[in-house]
Amino acid sequence: MIAFWRRIFSSNSFCLNCNVELKSGNIPGICNLCLREFNFNGLISHNSWSSNFMEVYSPLIYDGIIKELVYKLKYDGEELIAYTLGIIMADYLKFLGLYDKDTILVPVPLAEKREAERGFNQAGLLAEVIAGELNIIMNHNLLYRKQETPPLYNLSPGQRKLVLEGAFSLNKSFNGLNKENIILIDDIFTTGSTLNEATRVLLNSGFKKIIGLTAVIALKKEEFDNG
Numbered sequence: 009m010i011a012f013w014r015r016i017f018s019s020n021s022f023c024l025n026c027n028v029e030l031k032s033g034n035i036p037g038i039c040n041l042c043l044r045e046f047n048f049n050g051l052i053s054h055n056s057w058s059s060n061f062m063e064v065y066s067p068l069i070y071d072g073i074i075k076e077l078v079y080k081l082k083y084d085g086e087e088l089i090a091y092t093l094g095i096i097m098a099d100y101l102k103f104l105g106l107y108d109k110d111t112i113l114v115p116v117p118l119a120e121k122r123e124a125e126r127g128f129n130q131a132g133l134l135a136e137v138i139a140g141e142l143n144i145i146m147n148h149n150l151l152y153r154k155q156e157t158p159p160l161y162n163l164s165p166g167q168r169k170l171v172l173e174g175a176f177s178l179n180k181s182f183n184g185l186n187k188e189n190i191i192l193i194d195d196i197f198t199t200g201s202t203l204n205e206a207t208r209v210l211l212n213s214g215f216k217k218i219i220g221l222t223a224v225i226a227l228k229k230e231e232f233d234n235g
């Protein structure tokens with residue numbers, strides 16, 4: 009996988025935000041001027057929603073250039089942006105020492121129809137990059153998403169719970185898996201409800217330690233789709 013990402017990346021040596029030619033020493037995909045506009049998250053972990061099970065970590069704050077890049081990734085199909093964000097997420101995990109050789113990265117799945125429409129699952133791309141960078145295992149079939157949920161940001165906690173109930177199930181063919189450390193990967197943290205529900209399913213299936221890692225956190229609960 010690492011080879012795949014490095015190969016497609018090496019064919020693009022321009023800043024994904026401003027198109028300036030990149031020099032060696034830049035973070036892949038972003039020039040230093042644009043990187044300076046990135047709003048890095050000072051918070052180490054956050055679990056600010058009710059009945060939380062888990063810790064969630066997010067290196068970046070969802071505003072400015074980051075907001076535009078996430079939008080381009082999800083809705084314009086600019087998959088290379090996942091490489092840039094994935095590299096930052098991998099560095100963050102490394103810095104915080106949150107993984108070991110038994111860690112399994114699990115991207116939050118999209119429902120089949122949504123993934124087919126988009127052509128990819130952005131969480132899967134991020135997990136792929138992180139797994140390649142840190143040389144840890146990724147399992148993109150562990151969780152299955154039965155249905156896509158409507159936007160959650162304007163629902164009450166109770167309504168979110170209701171909407172998400174039964175959204176995820178565990179793929180039964182993974183019974184023999186090491187059940188120690190899971191890191192759930194997603195692109196954006198908004199309400200935390202989606203990660204919370206995926207975590208609940210994993211805990212019920214015998215997994216012991218689950219944390220979340222998203223590329224960005226939306227500090228304002230603004231209009232956005234699931235998260």
Ligand SMILES: [Zn+2]
Nearest residue numbers: 023026039042
């Ligand atoms: Zn730039």
